[in-house]
Amino acid sequence: MSDSLRHPNLSCKDEAPQLDKDQNSRLCDYCGDSTALLYCRADSAKLCFSCDREVHSTNQLFSKHTRSQLCDACDASPATIHCSTENSVFCQNCDWERHNLSLSEVHDRRPLEGFTGCPSVTELLTIVGFDDVGNKALFLTDSGDAADGFLGSEFDGLSEFLGSELVSDTPSIVSLDDLIVSTNSPHNYNAMEVPPMPKNRRAAGGRHKEELLNQLRQFAKTEPNLNYGDNNTERLNGRQYLVPEQCGEPGNFSTGFKEHGIEAEIFPSYEAGDFQWHNDSGEPVTHAFLPNTSLRSCPQEVPGKHSFSDVCGNHVNDQYGGQSQNLCNSENLSPAPRVAPYELTSQERDSAISRYKEKRKTRRYDKHVRYETRKVRAESRTRIKGRFAKMDR
DNA sequence: GTACTGTTTTGTGGTTTTGAAGAGG
DNA sequence: CCCTCTTCAAAACCACAAAACAGTA
Numbered sequence A: 001m002s003d004s005l006r007h008p009n010l011s012c013k014d015e016a017p018q019l020d021k022d023q024n025s026r027l028c029d030y031c032g033d034s035t036a037l038l039y040c041r042a043d044s045a046k047l048c049f050s051c052d053r054e055v056h057s058t059n060q061l062f063s064k065h066t067r068s069q070l071c072d073a074c075d076a077s078p079a080t081i082h083c084s085t086e087n088s089v090f091c092q093n094c095d096w097e098r099h100n101l102s103l104s105e106v107h108d109r110r111p112l113e114g115f116t117g118c119p120s121v122t123e124l125l126t127i128v129g130f131d132d133v134g135n136k137a138l139f140l141t142d143s144g145d146a147a148d149g150f151l152g153s154e155f156d157g158l159s160e161f162l163g164s165e166l167v168s169d170t171p172s173i174v175s176l177d178d179l180i181v182s183t184n185s186p187h188n189y190n191a192m193e194v195p196p197m198p199k200n201r202r203a204a205g206g207r208h209k210e211e212l213l214n215q216l217r218q219f220a221k222t223e224p225n226l227n228y229g230d231n232n233t234e235r236l237n238g239r240q241y242l243v244p245e246q247c248g249e250p251g252n253f254s255t256g257f258k259e260h261g262i263e264a265e266i267f268p269s270y271e272a273g274d275f276q277w278h279n280d281s282g283e284p285v286t287h288a289f290l291p292n293t294s295l296r297s298c299p300q301e302v303p304g305k306h307s308f309s310d311v312c313g314n315h316v317n318d319q320y321g322g323q324s325q326n327l328c329n330s331e332n333l334s335p336a337p338r339v340a341p342y343e344l345t346s347q348e349r350d351s352a353i354s355r356y357k358e359k360r361k362t363r364r365y366d367k368h369v370r371y372e373t374r375k376v377r378a379e380s381r382t383r384i385k386g387r388f389a390k391m392d393r
Numbered sequence B: 001g002t003a004c005t006g007t008t009t010t011g012t013g014g015t016t017t018t019g020a021a022g023a024g025g
Numbered sequence C: 001c002c003c004t005c006t007t008c009a010a011a012a013c014c015a016c017a018a019a020a021c022a023g024t025a
Helices: A049-056 A092-101 A121-127 A158-166 A176-184 A206-222 A343-362 A372-380
Strands: A038-040 A045-047 A067-069 A081-083 A088-090 A109-111 A233-236 A239-242
Touching: A038 A049, A045 A049, A049 A206
Parallel strands: none
Antiparallel strands: A038 A045, A038 A067, A081 A088, A081 A109, A233 A239
16 A cells, blocks of 8 residues: 555554555455455455355355455454545444544544445445446456556556546545544544545545455456456457446446447346345345445434344344354355454454443433533524624624 | 733524425426 | 425524633743
8 A cells, every 4th residue: 555545644653554464364264365355244254256256146145144345454354434534444443443542633434334145346346435436447458457448548557547536535524523422422432423424425445445446357257247248348449348337327437438339238237136235224225226325324323223233133233343143154054154263353342332332321412512601691692683793882 | 830811712592594305296 | 207396404604702722921
């Protein structure tokens, strides 16, 4: 990860996620070869995209496993928070530890959601936050190695693409609530306190964007709907290009579809009906495809609304990064992924859950007046259309 | 360390404005 | 699908005393 990708205000201490650490900690639990980018909670396994598809397309039961991006910090838990300031995705524990320790920093964090089913490459791009530019990354040459698409100077290579498009997520303002909770709560547990997701924002990806795109690119070659040579593939000037699967309007890309007389075909992926989004309470969202703006909901806490789910009887919601017993594993129904043991992580998770519950008990939903004298004064002040008016002296 | 002074920032509430979402034609 | 209308919630606005902060003796 280059320094240019880091937030300029980050101190050395806060640059934490040891992303250059031993890559073995991020190897796929299933193939043991590729870099793991996803985490399946039900299987307690880290998986690359290819193995994820292989494992979870086995049967309908496995396809219900909720998967998330792998935490950039610990490489061992499902990510539930995307910090655009650090350009990383974090699990609940790492998010809490990092953003609790760096109260002086104001980081722009957003909730991430898991997914189930067997989403297509395009859908995966959307899930990991490349929804607006993701398809560009799949415009491949015959070599398939470089993202040297037909955009020419406009889109000259993956690295430039990464530098200009994907990593330009600038930090934005964090909510006041985020700061208040951080400073006032006796527990300082603000992992759940993420500001609302603005619309049309570019998100996620994390610090493994390049590997992520590489895997998806390889994945795209094998995916039935995105295979070279089939209906999705068009040839232009001797090059092969993938016609976006879900991009909807060909004109959205400045790639010259219309100019070249190409109409992007919109067709359902073969597993589209099997692909489900989950809302923040872990319940499946019925829409097969949601607009970009709805992809990540903001888990605002609602009194009385519990956050645990029991999907498929063996899942725990993303909010806690919970690790559940795997019914499927216990019955040995699937090609069992290698499971990495982490007792400590489990303890940390329990600790985080208890912190969360404790904080939730003491949370105030009503308005709190800090200075009663100011309140008294404001009530007695003269107003014009509700606004304070100047006093005649 | 304490006291004082000057400057900057914060917080307060009623009304209006703004924007999102839903209903209906 | 598009447009209009309605409803609702949240943000914005205002002035200024109080709080917070910085500097000095």
